[in-house]
Each structure stands twice: as structure tokens, then as C-alpha cells.
Amino acid sequence: MLLPPKDSVLRQASFTNFWISRILSSTSFQMLSVAIGWQMYALTHDAFSLGFVGLAQFIPMVLLTFVVGHAADRFDRRKIVCLCQLIEGGIAALLLVGNMAGWLGREQILLAAAILGACRAFEGPSSSALLPQLVPKHILQQAIAWSTSAGQTAQILGPSLGGLLYSLGASCVYGAATIALLTAGILTCFIRVERSERKTEPVSLRSVFLGLEFVYRHPAILGTISLDLFAVLLGGATALLPIFAQDILHTGPWGLGLMRTAPAVGALLMSLILAYYPLQRAVGLKLFAALAVFGLATMLFAISTNLVVSLVALLLTGASDVVSVVIRSSLVQLQTPDEMRGRVNAVNSLFIGTSNQLGEFESGVLAGFIGPVPAAFLGGLGxxxxxxxxxxxxxxxxxLRSLSES
Known part of the structure; x- marks a missing residue:
């Protein structure tokens, strides 16, 4: 149980709704990504069309970042998250109908991917900014760890569940995602939050970009967000996993599946540990130690020619990365006023998305020039x-000694 007995049952129920809703929403998005990508390639047999699916989901996140943050600070965050989940459920339902009726094609899939991307762009920062309103400040770090565990659970279950259901037919994936997303939206509607008096400043160009200004003016937040950006940018070897599976470890698709799952398993285990044993002292040094472990584990993966060793290395990258995620998220939530949390979380989401996308691009380009092993090894060293x-x-x-320091 996350909350101590003295806290209200209503607050505990609200956090439980939030946690289950996050699992359902994130798992459904992973399932839909698998189904949409697979069906797009089945329909077109065109690699460019497959790339456009990812681009359609990524562009809204970049374009809407600052609008999303401003909306999360002006309106009810619970309603924003609920509305996004219901719209996502509606898109999944349309994909289901289109697939069963036979009119689902390339353009319809790209449009659905773009709308899903826009909804996720709004849902992510609003959900992050909503969390501090659900739990007492002194256990926020544990709540963030639990929330992170929900995301990691989705990363483990979503792709495999999506692939399994797709083997029974695309309609099975779209139908399951529809039910899960609508359920998530209903659960979010029943979340009860403490009313806080937020300042509603007039909309202006400065107010929209105020989150970026706030991050710049707070060295601890700027440092941890930018550190995560560049660390993942250099150390992300995810894009190279197919090469390692086929040419170096000689494992085939089953080995690739294990390697893709290993970081999420490590992250899930570490997030559960942090939920029960939160970081208390020397938080800054622990952050840098975690990044050092991440780099060393990436280097170990690069030189490994044994599948078991490679899986252990990937598990360590996931576990150490979660330490950075929890510290960064906790700093952002605890050191940001409630009226600014939406905009600051939007900036944080932009940094995360950029590091993941560009990190895979950087790894692929570098591997093309010097080979996958040197590229991954240099990434960890970087x-x-x-x-x-x-x-x-x-x-x-x-x-930094504790996460609540100003």
C-alpha cells in the first residue's frame, strides 16, 4: 500500500485509479503502435510508409509541446487526461470498424497515428502534473516510482500482447485497445484531486514559453534534464539491437525479443525497489553513479559475444536509467510550483522524446560509419x-542531498 493508514481512503482510491489507468493507456498505445506499423507494411510493403507512421506520432509532440504545457496549467488536468484517453479509445474503435469494413488504408492509418500522437502529447505532461495533486508531498518520490513501474509494465506487456493479438487478426488488437482505453478514461473520471488555487495569468507568448524559462533559471532541474538528454542521446543502443542479434550474437528474432524486453524488466524491478526504498541522501551523487553504471553497462553490451551477458548488461541499463528518471521527475515535481507544473513537464517530455528519437538516429549513423560494436562502446564511454x-x-x-532542496 502506497499511502499510510492515516491518509484518506478516497486519496488511496484516486491514486489506484491513476495507476491502473496509466497501465491501460500506455499498454494500449504500445499495442496500437505494433498493430498500426504491421498493418501499414502489410498494406503498402513500403519502408517509407512505415517510417511515416513514427513521424506522424512524433511531430505532434514537438509542435504541441508548449501549447500542451500551457493548457495543463490553465485547465483541469484530470479532464484533459480523461478526454485524451476517450479520444484514443474512439480512434481505436474507428480502426476496428475500418479494418472490419475494409476501408482502412494508408491515409487513414497515418491520420489515426497523428491523432494518437497529439493525444499522447497532451496526456503525458498533464498526467505528470496531475500526480502531485493525488499524494502527500513526502511520498511523492514513491508515487513517481510506482507510476514509472506502470510505464515499464506497459513497455513489457504492450508489444508482446499486441503481437499476440495481431496473430489472431488486427481487429483483436483494435478491439482490446478500445476497451482498455475507454476503461482508462472512466477510471480517470473518478479520480478526485485536492483543489488548488492556481494563478491563471493571461495568455501571451511569454506565458506559453515560461516553462522553458523556469527550467533555465533553476540549475538543478536544467542539469538533470539536460544530463538525461545527452546521456541517452549518446548511450542509446536500442536501434542497434537487430544488428547485434543477427550478426554478433547469432540468436535470431527470439533473441532480439529478449534483448528488447531486458531493459524494461530491469527498469520495472528498479522502480519497484525505489517505490519501497526511496532515495534519501546524496541524491546528486547517486544520479551521477547511476549514469556511470548506465555507460559501463552499455560498454559491456557492446563487447559481449554471449547472449546471457548481453541480457544482463541491458537489464542494468534499464535499472540505472530508472534511477535517473525518478530523480529527474521528483525534482521537477517538488521544485516546481503547481501553477507551472504543466509547462515544465511539457519541456521535460520534449527532452525525453528528443533524446530517444535522436539517440536511435545517432547510434544508427555512427554504426554505419565505424560499425555497431565501436559505436555502442563509444556511446557508453560518451x-x-x-x-x-x-x-x-x-x-x-x-x-544535491535530497530531492526537496531548493
């Missing part, structure tokens, strides 16, 4: 170098 540089550039982050 992560350690960035961590060392950030210790020098952001001394306040290095000296």
Missing part, C-alpha cells in the same frame, strides 16, 4: 564523459 562534465558544470546538482 555517457560517462557527459556525466563527468555535468558534475563540473552543475555543482549544485552534484551537491
Amino acid at each position: 555517457t560517462i564523459a557527459v556525466a563527468g562534465l555535468w558534475m563540473y558544470l552543475f555543482p549544485s546538482l552534484r551537491r
